[in-house]
Amino acid sequence: MLSEWQRFKIWRDVSCEEFEDSAWQDKNAVIRIAQLEAVVKDFVSPGLLSDIEGGIRRSGMSVRLSPYIISLINWSNAEADRVRRQFIPMASELEDDHPCLVVDSLEETSHSPVPSLVHRYPDKALFLATSVCPVYCQYCTRSYAVGMDTPLVQKEHVTGAKNWAAALDYIRSHREIEDVVVSGGDVSRLKAANINALGTALLDIPHVRRIRFATKALSVQPMKFLTDEDWAGAILALIRRGRSLFKDVCIHTHFNHPREITPLVEQAMRRLHSEGVVVRNQTVLLRGVNDDASTLRSLCKRLGAVIIHPYYVYLCDMVKGTEHFRVALSMAQELEKEVRGATAGFNTPLFIVDTPGGKRDVHSVEFYDRMYGVSYFIAPIVAPGKQFNYFDPLRTLGLGARQVWQNHLRDEVIRGVQIAAYGQVSPRRRRTDTPVQFPVA
Ligand SMILES: *Cc1c(COP(=O)(O)O)cnc(C)c1O
Ligand code: SF4
Secondary structure, three states, X not given: OOOHHHHOHHHOOOOHHHHOOHHHHHHOOEOOHHHHHHXXXXXXXXXXXHHHHHHHHHOOOXXXXXXXXXXXXXXXHHHHOOOHHHHXXXXXXXXXXXXXXXXXXXXXXXXXXXXXXXXXXXXEEEEEOOOOOOXXXXXXXXXXXXXXXXXXXXXXXXXOHHHHHHHHHHHHXXXXXXXXXXXXXXXXXXXXXXXXXHHHHHHOOOOOOEEEEEOOHHHHOOOHHHHOHHHHHHHHHHHHHHHHOOOEEEEEEOOOOHHHOXXXXXXXXXXXXXXXXXXXXXXXXXOOOOOOHHHHHHHHHHHHHOOOEEEEEEEOOOEOOOHHHOOOHHHHHHHHHHHOOXXXXXXXXXXXXXXXXXXXXXXXXXXXXXXXXXXXXXXXXXXXXXXXXXXXXXXXXXXXXXXXXXXXXXXXXXXXXXXXXXXXXXXXXXXXXXXXXXXXX
């Protein structure tokens, strides 16, 4: 019998040992359309390939695919495939952006006291250790810095080992930082020696109590934990050292669809679990991937089955080029209600809107006008006195509301809907302006 990957002619002679070797996966990563064509041409029409080529030209993220992730895609129905949609763009599925979508929607660059470090919350910091990943996600929040340049986005060069010393000095001199998220990019693309150097430097800082290593490799290249002994060994050694110092070192990962939890993921988790490693998952709520309750419930159940704790489900951030992935806040609120109760509370994620004021529970919205898709949240600890908006995708609004977005500036629309609701700008502020006259939606 042929193995999954041996369905692809180009990999027909690849043995199980090779395919499940992380170095082989890296060596055979697909980054160009011609390489993809060589792999999948027996399954797809030339029309589909040119649709993909058109998608790549308009995307803010470059493409990189492990053979493993290619083998999870059902190529005979690639248009509808929920794994394909996350990593390979198609021009026909893109939508015109909402006017408020920007490149760095969480304003990470302006919350960086030194390059490579985002310090938004009082006691935690986000360390951007690299700008590369094993596979690139089309909806990436950090498309301003992650991956190769694309026609839509020229990347900021904020990450990389040359910035580490300054970022470490910043953490050393800020005793309030107890918690460091080491992310990027993806730590699976760091060399074992660099993981070890960075992790050791962080563990040596007395006030750092918690470190989380963020990697999507567990879902897109799980063999990293099974066959890259140097790398996996470096991570496990840091976790053990953390334990001996009474510090909390764990792994955060990123699964979006139940189909991504494969026997190989289970094998990787059996290894991590036997070493006592805590693994938490962050999902992005994506239209056409996991935006229905039964998929999300099955994702939580399957994660729970391999002892990965579902931690967060994020609304897709308001990042340029991601309109087709976004869903309305109301949809996230409804889905949360249909997930909670299905399994253990600790295997039930919090549904989150991320903002420049930090992460907010979708149900904690202060104000929500569904007609214009305008909501706002407050963040008393991180940014007292400020409001942070989420704007529903244009597709979910009526024609009249879409015209208002086309014809008015962002602040005019926000002011308009608040005045329509309260007769003033907000319950706490005096009316300062006359309302914009909206056509009836
Ligand atoms: C998400 C995030 C963190 C970690 O937040 P938790 O809610 O503790 O998971 C830290 N710093 C930044 C900048 C973040 O975006
Ligand atoms: S793995 Fe994370 S950082 Fe890398 S492309 Fe995906 S979302 Fe972005």
